[in-house]
Amino acid sequence: METNMKRNKHPVASLMRRSLLVSAVFAAVSAHAAVSGCGTSCTDYLRPNVEAVPLTQARIDASAGSLAKDFTTYLAASKKAMDADKATLRSERQGLSSVPKSRASDKSSPDTMPLSESSSYYAGSKALGIAKEIISFQTPAGGWAKNMPRTGALRLKGQSFSTYTVNPATTAYEDWLWVGTLDNSATWTELRYLAKVQGAQSSDRAAIQASIVKGVNYLLNAQYPSGGWPQVYPLAGKYHDAVTINDDAMLSAIKLLREIGLNSNKDFSFLDASLRSKAAAAADKGVNWLLTNQVSINGKLTVWGQQHDALTQKPTPARTWEMAALTAQESAKIMSFLMALPSPDARTRAAVYGAADFFKATQINNKKWSSGKFIDASGTNSWARFYDLAFYTPTDATVSKRARALFGDKPELHGSNEYGLVFTSLAAFPAESLGYAWYGSTAQSVLTRFSDWSAKNARP
Incomplete structure (x- = not known):
């Protein structure tokens, strides 16, 4: 007992050192456990x-071929649009004592923008309130985030455009998530809902129509030179840059633009002929992408991937x-x-x-x-x-x-x-x-x- 005490004049410190040693060993073992x-x-x-590999200028230079110039222009436009989105939010947050909390995420959010109600619903105050809320959350680039339930509560000054706590002051991927997307039925659902409301309302139609025009141009701007659509625009990097068939993202864009181009959906009949023509051309380009990039195995056509690389067009x-x-x-x-x-x-x-x-x-x-x-x-x-x-x-x-x-x-x-x-x-x-x-x-x-x-x- 006496000998042990002499060896351990500071038992608490010794236990702490031992604990740290055990923790270090455990951490080392854990690090090596992953194989x-x-x-x-x-x-x-x-x-x-x-x-997945994101779209970059280096990749464009190396493999975009005849579309290199178009992809370079596209990439620059995407960066400019993201910079504008971030600048808007930074400006709004200047002078605020606190940033408003982001809206809660809800994957069933499209259900809060019903597209099959009677005309009396779309002419009512509830529908108009939701339309105003949708407009308030539209990004400067013209799109919308996903999983955003619509309750009629307007976006607050400085509040995130998405359900994530975004920070426009940094360039880290994690600080700017889902600000403008076709994922989970986003953007095209907002556009269809707004179109129904503007057609039924007697007031605020000009503001709603302006938002729709902005949103349609967003879809046109987001389309790749090859004809596909990324999951997120402005481009966010990682797999979000891939042409996205998952959740019917690209197909939904094609369908909407085709209806606009053919003027078969009268909710959008207020759009001018020039924009309808652009929508028709974009839809045709999208259909051509689908026909061109259907996967062939051993000489036999099969189906499509959930995502395709923006440049190689192969499943990714x-x-x-x-x-x-x-x-x-x-x-x-x-x-x-x-x-x-x-x-x-x-x-x-x-x-x-x-x-x-x-x-x-x-x-x-x-x-x-x-x-x-x-x-x-x-x-x-x-x-x-x-x-x-x-x-x-x-x-x-x-x-x-x-x-x-x-x-x-x-x-x-x-x-x-x-x-x-x-x-x-x-x-x-x-x-x-x-x-x-x-x-x-x-x-x-x-x-x-x-x-x-x-x-x-x-x-x-």
Whole structure:
């Protein structure tokens, strides 16, 4: 006892040192626990996912080819628009004792802008209040953020345009999130709602119409020279720069601009002929992008990726669990849209038939995805959300060998230091851990329509 006391004249300090040593060792062990590839729970692990590459001037110079000048102009315009967005918010916040808290996020926000109400609703005070709120949150560039529930409460001076706490004084990616996007039905829903309100109201129409004009120009400015649309504009970097088919972002822009261009949606009939002409041209350019960039595997047209690189136009990853792959749900909606085009030419018919062939080859019969598992459901067919770009053999005897379904997960859940991980089944992680529908039945009704469509439109 005496000897121990002599060795430890300061027992508290000694315990603190020991505690720090243990913490350091634990930290070191933790740092080494993350491995390349998959570390734990690796059943059916295939490969690491990689991070998408943003659009940069260096990439444009190296690979944009004949569109290099146009992409350079686009990139400069995007930066100018973002600078203006930030400058507006900085100016508003000057002299404020505190910055107003950002609005709470709600993924069901599109429901607060209903598009199928009676004309009396859009002529009412509630609809007008929501329209005024929408206008107040419109960015200087002309777009809107996502997940913004509309209650009729106007944006406060200096308040963020998005549901994130943004800081326009820095250039860090994390300080400026989702300020102008097509993700989660944003921007195009606001435009459609405003158009209905302006058509029904007897007051404030000029302000609403001006906001719509600004928003339509936002869509025109956001379109890439190649014809696609990024997820976020002004460009935010990372996977947000990719041409985004996910959540029907690009398709929704095309549909709206096409309606405006054809003057088939009378809610927008107040727009002048020049803007309608530009909208029509942008929609046609978008349709051409879809027809040009439908993925072909072993000489056979399939469907589309969830995201495509802005320059290479090839499918690209997005979030850590979203790999470069074919996507079924959004592709089914593209196929449906193409079938609705009048007098389809040979390219359009080839695209539709190619997608139909893919969906017929990969359908899982009499199964429905529910609460993270398949259940028997007579008459219901399902498709995986993602399919491997390297595998498509439609003549194989079994569905699983015709195309390989892919699934993604966050690396930290598997002791990995990769960007993300790709699996060939859900055996390694809870199917609903990401709140993701890994299978869906969207293509079923589209194939039913295809049966009638193909009787009138021959395979080219």
